[in-house]
Structure formats: C-alpha cells, structure tokens
Amino acid sequence: MIEYIFDPFQYNFMIRALVVSVLVGAMCPIIGAYVIARGRSFMGDALAHSVLPGMVVAFMLGFSPLAAAVPAGVGIAALMGFISRKTGVSEDTSVGIVFAGMFALGLTMLATAEGLTVNVEDLLLGQVLGVTTMDVYVSLGLAAMVIAALYAIHRIAVYATFDPVSAEVVGIPVNMVDYALLTLLALVIVIGIQAAGIVLVMAMLITPAAAGHLLARRFVSGMIVGAVIGSISAIAGLYLSYYMNIPSGPAMALIATGVFALAAAYKRRAI
Amino acid sequence: MATQNGSGVGPPSIVVNDLTIERSGTRILTDVSFEFGPGTLVGVVGPNGAGKSTLFEAISGRIPIHHGSAAIYADRPLNQGSVAYVPQRDSINWRIPVTVEDVVMMGRTNSKGWLRRYGREDRELCRQSLDRVNLWDRRSALMTELSGGQRQRAFIARALCQEASVLLLDESFSGVDVGAQEDIVQVLRGLRDEGKIILLATHDLTNLAERFDICLCINKHVCACGPPEEAFTPQVLEELYGSHGVVFATGGSSHSHEEPGRTPVQEQHEDTHPVHD
Numbered sequence: 071m072i073e074y075i076f077d078p079f080q081y082n083f084m085i086r087a088l089v090v091s092v093l094v095g096a097m098c099p100i101i102g103a104y105v106i107a108r109g110r111s112f113m114g115d116a117l118a119h120s121v122l123p124g125m126v127v128a129f130m131l132g133f134s135p136l137a138a139a140v141p142a143g144v145g146i147a148a149l150m151g152f153i154s155r156k157t158g159v160s161e162d163t164s165v166g167i168v169f170a171g172m173f174a175l176g177l178t179m180l181a182t183a184e185g186l187t188v189n190v191e192d193l194l195l196g197q198v199l200g201v202t203t204m205d206v207y208v209s210l211g212l213a214a215m216v217i218a219a220l221y222a223i224h225r226i227a228v229y230a231t232f233d234p235v236s237a238e239v240v241g242i243p244v245n246m247v248d249y250a251l252l253t254l255l256a257l258v259i260v261i262g263i264q265a266a267g268i269v270l271v272m273a274m275l276i277t278p279a280a281a282g283h284l285l286a287r288r289f290v291s292g293m294i295v296g297a298v299i300g301s302i303s304a305i306a307g308l309y310l311s312y313y314m315n316i317p318s319g320p321a322m323a324l325i326a327t328g329v330f331a332l333a334a335a336y337k338r339r340a341i
Numbered sequence: 342m343a344t345q346n347g348s349g350v351g352p353p354s355i356v357v358n359d360l361t362i363e364r365s366g367t368r369i370l371t372d373v374s375f376e377f378g379p380g381t382l383v384g385v386v387g388p389n390g391a392g393k394s395t396l397f398e399a400i401s402g403r404i405p406i407h408h409g410s411a412a413i414y415a416d417r418p419l420n421q422g423s424v425a426y427v428p429q430r431d432s433i434n435w436r437i438p439v440t441v442e443d444v445v446m447m448g449r450t451n452s453k454g455w456l457r458r459y460g461r462e463d464r465e466l467c468r469q470s471l472d473r474v475n476l477w478d479r480r481s482a483l484m485t486e487l488s489g490g491q492r493q494r495a496f497i498a499r500a501l502c503q504e505a506s507v508l509l510l511d512e513s514f515s516g517v518d519v520g521a522q523e524d525i526v527q528v529l530r531g532l533r534d535e536g537k538i539i540l541l542a543t544h545d546l547t548n549l550a551e552r553f554d555i556c557l558c559i560n561k562h563v564c565a566c567g568p569p570e571e572a573f574t575p576q577v578l579e580e581l582y583g584s585h586g587v588v589f590a591t592g593g594s595s596h597s598h599e600e601p602g603r604t605p606v607q608e609q610h611e612d613t614h615p616v617h618d
Contacts, residue, residue, distance in 0.1 A: 106436070107434065107436050108436075108437075109436065222455070223455070225450055225455055226455050228447075229450055232433065232434055233444075234434075235426060235428040236425070236427070238403055239402075239403065239424055239426040240419075240420060240424075240425075240503070241418075241419065241420025242455075283438070288438055288443075289437055
C-alpha cells in the first residue's frame with residue numbers, strides 16, 4: 071500500500087506536479103471565497119476560457135504559455151471589469167460575449183495554426199504531469215504575489231464587498247478594489263489552468279471554496295478550510311491522474327465535487 | 342457646483358443650496374435647499390422614488406451635481422470618516438460572512454491607513470460603540486443572524502466607531518418592528534445630544550412627530566422643512582402621498598398614514614431572522 075503512495079515521487083515530473091497541484095488546490099479557494107461572496111462565478115469561468123488565444127500565441131511564438139497567460143488574463147480581467155461598469159448591457163451578458171468570442175478565437179487559432187505540437191486536450195482539461203521546472207517557478211511567484219496582495223487589501227476588500235456604498239463614502243477606492251480582485255483572480259486562474267485545464271479550473275475555484283464556506287463560520291476561516299479541501303482534492307486528483315491515466319482536470323474536479331457533497335451532507339446533519 | 346467637503350474646526354453643518362440632480366435626462370431633485378446645524382435629528386420623509394436616496398448620494402459626494410451645491414462642514418474631510426452612511430439593506434452584500442465586530446471595526450477604516458494594524462484604542466472604541474447600542478453580547482454573531490433592528494444598531498455602532506459627526510441613514514426603519522424602531526431612535530437621540538447631525542430617510546409616517554426634531558418632506562423637491570407639527574399640513578401630505586394621504590393630523594402623536602392598498606402593519610413586518618431584539 072505504502073509504495074503506491076510514495077513510488078510515483080521517484081520521478082521528478084511527479085514532484086513538480088505535486089508542487090503545482092498543492093498551489094492550485096490552495097490558491098483557487100482563497101480567491102474563490104471572494105468569487106462566491108461577490109457572485110462572480112460566471113466571470114471566473116469566462117476569464118479562464120478567454121486566456122486561450124493568449125496561450126496559443128505563446129505556443130506559436132515559442133514562449134511559455136503560462137507566462138503569456140498572465141498578461142492575457144490581466145488584460146481580459148480589465149476589459150471585463152470595464153465592460154461591466156458600462157450601463158446598458160448587463161454584466162453577465164457582456165462577460166458572456168467576451169467569453170464566447172475569445173474562446174472561439176482561441177479554438178480557431180488552434181485549428182488553423184500549422185506545425186503546433188500542443189496537445190489541445192492538455193490545454194482544455196489540464197495535464198499537471200507535464201509541467202516544467204519553469205512553470206513551477208512561475209506558479210510559485212504568482213502565488214506569492216497573490217497572497218501578498220490579498221493580505222494588503224484584505225480589510226478594504228471585505229469592506230467594499232460587504233458594503234460598497236459606505237466604503238465609497240469613507241474614501242475606499244471601491245472600483246480599484248474591484249479591478250484588483252479581478253486581476254488576482256486572473257493570476258490564480260493562470261496557475262489553476264495547468265492542473266485543472268481551461269474548462270475545469272472553475273471547479274477548483276468554486277467547489278472547495280463553497281465547501282469551506284459551508285464548514286467554517288467566518289470569511290477567512292472559510293478561505294483556509296477551502297484551501298485545505300482544495301489541496302486534498304488536488305493531491306488525490308494527481309494520484310488518480312497518475313494511476314488511471316486520465317487528465318488531471320477532471321480527476322481533481324471529481325474529487326472536489328465529492329468532498330463538497332460530503333461537506334453538504336455533514337452540514338445538514340449538523341443542523 | 343460640486344459637493345464641497347469642507348474641513349474646518351467647529352461644529353458640523355450641512356448646507357444644501359438650490360440642489361438639482363438629473364439622471365439620464367430625468368430630474369430627480371429640483372432646487373433643494375436646507376441647512377442643518379449641530380445636534381439635529383432630521384426625518385427625511387417622502388414616498389418611494391421621491392429622491393431621498395439620491396439626496397443622500399449627493400450630500401455624500403457620490404454623484405455629480407448639475408446645479409447648486411451640497412456641502413458638509415466637519416472636523417475632517419469626508420474620506421477620512423466625518424460622514425457615516427448606513428445604506429438600505431438591499432445594497433448590503435449579505436453573502437459575505439462578517440460578524441458584528443467585523444462590521445463595527447470597519448468604522449476604523451477610511452482612505453488613510455489600510456495597512457495599519459488595529460491597536461488597543463481601536464478595540465476600545467469598538468467596545469464602547471457596541472455597548473452604546475447594546476450589542477456587545479452579540480459581537481461574535483454573524484450579521485445575518487441578527488434581526489433587522491439589531492442590524493441597524495450594528496451599523497450605527499460602526500458610525501460611532503468611525504467617530505463621524507454626520508450620520509446618513511437610508512430607510513433604517515424598513516423591515517424593523519415598531520419596538521425595535523424605538524430602540525434605534527433612542528440611540529439616535531443620544532447622538533443628537535452630543536451634537537451630531539443625523540438624517541434618517543423614511544417613507545413610513547408612523548410616530549414621526551415624536552421621533553424627529555425636524556422633518557424634511559421631499560417629493561422631487563422640498564415640500565416642507567421644519568418641526569413635524571408645522572411641516573405636515575394637509576397640503577404637504579397631499580404633495581407627498583397624493584389624495585390618499587388623510588390620516589395624519591398635525592402635531593399628532595400616534596397617527597399613522599395609509600398608502601393605498603398597503604397598511605402600515607405590512608410595512609412594519611420584521612425579517613424572519615432567528616434572533617429578535
């Protein structure tokens with residue numbers, strides 16, 4: 071039994087995969103707590119899909135797709151934030167338009183680009199077993215940045231989320247907080263795409279965070295419980311992916327969903 | 342033209358002059374003028390859609406002013422917490438789980454010093470504020486676990502913790518039963534006696550005469566402004582609520598007003614929250 075747990079880690083690629091999985095599992099629910107509290111699940115999913123063209127361009131030019139996804143994600147986050155502020159078209163409509171348009175553009179580029187060696191399935195469904203040393207460093211750097219920024223803006227972000235009107239009156243830059251949280255969401259999505267894939271990064275953002283919200287009483291403790299659940303789901307998903315040879319995104323998403331179901335059942339019993 | 346957030350020493354005041362506000366071509370408020378000095382408890386009265394919230398937005402500098410001016414003179418600028426705003430409950434995001442203490446401590450946050458750690462002084466101020474509204478025992482409760490009246494008192498505690506000299510409360514009585522409304526008024530009277538200016542918007546005419554020093558009656562313009570017994574003439578009630586407004590007598594004590602098809606009882610229903618005052 072024990073060898074099933076430790077054997078995979080004689081390979082360096084598995085150690086890299088483990089580091090990235092834990093980062094994805096921990097970081098997604100931390101920002102996910104804000105996504106849930108602000109009702110921005112659709113925005114998160116849309117952001118993930120919209121970075122595809124940026125990643126394809128990186129593949130074509132021979133850059134690291136991860137590095138390319140950072141400016142793409144931040145740019146699209148700013149675009150969506152900008153559009154959502156414009157009155158006339160509702161937020162989810164404008165987000166949906168950008169979502170579909172950008173994803174379609176990315177898929178079209180993938181289909182027409184010549185000489186691309188990229189595996190489309192890995193991009194869409196995640197393949198954490200394939201991450202490079204460079205990806206590990208980029209992910210660690212992004213995670214550190216996100217944690218530091220969230221810590222810095224925590225107080226005003228909670229205020230602006232709970233009571234934006236009063237926050238604005240006392241001089242908190244509510245719009246800036248909005249953009250900042252979207253930018254951080256974009257960065258976390260970039261980390262998450264490696265393990266969960268474009269299509270399923272949503273599951274890592276929302277599901278463990280929702281379970282944490284159910285089990286913990288307060289906002290920050292919900293983030294922490296979510297991060298623990300996310301990490302466990304990611305590691306379990308990594309094993310599933312290794313032994314059953316399935317893409318890591320579905321593996322992690324399935325386990326996260328199972329853990330959420332358990333948390334919900336426990337919560338019902340507790341009440 | 343613009344909202345001035347005058348800072349200067351001395352007692353606070355609100356001065357509004359010929360204020361006109363338009364939104365996408367429609368006039369919401371026309372030529373509104375009034376002036377309130379320290380130690381005033383004002384009921385801003387008018388039907389839904391009369392422009393009460395818009396007036397608050399203009400006073401607190403959140404929307405552009407098309408004509409006239411609205412200025413608050415206080416001991417420090419607006420963005421350093423001189424004005425406390427208690428919004429309508431619909432504009433609060435109840436999905437984020439915050440405790441009563443979290444909310445009151447928000448009063449220590451303004452445009453300055455986001456990273457500053459809360460010190461002993463901040464915590465002491467928070468404790469005093471919660472004591473004053475009688476919620477110290479409920480400090481660890483989530484806001485969603487409180488009744489409507491307790492929530493309003495928590496927001497008032499935040500205003501106290503903010504050390505604001507002007508309080509703007511938007512529909513603080515809605516969804517709050519009459520007994521809990523009285524508790525809120527009790528706290529506000531104490532604040533008035535300390536020299537604060539308090540404006541409370543309400544569309545509910547219950548017990549106005551007993552509750553407020555001054556009633557500012559608004560329906561897109563100022564219909565009347567003065568002590569309640571002088572402000573509520575039959576003509577003013579007609580302007581505010583149309584021909585259906587008949588029940589309120591000048592200087593009355595417990596007369597209430599009926600909107601068509603809606604009895605005061607329906608408007609005063611309490612939220613279905615587990616804990617009551």
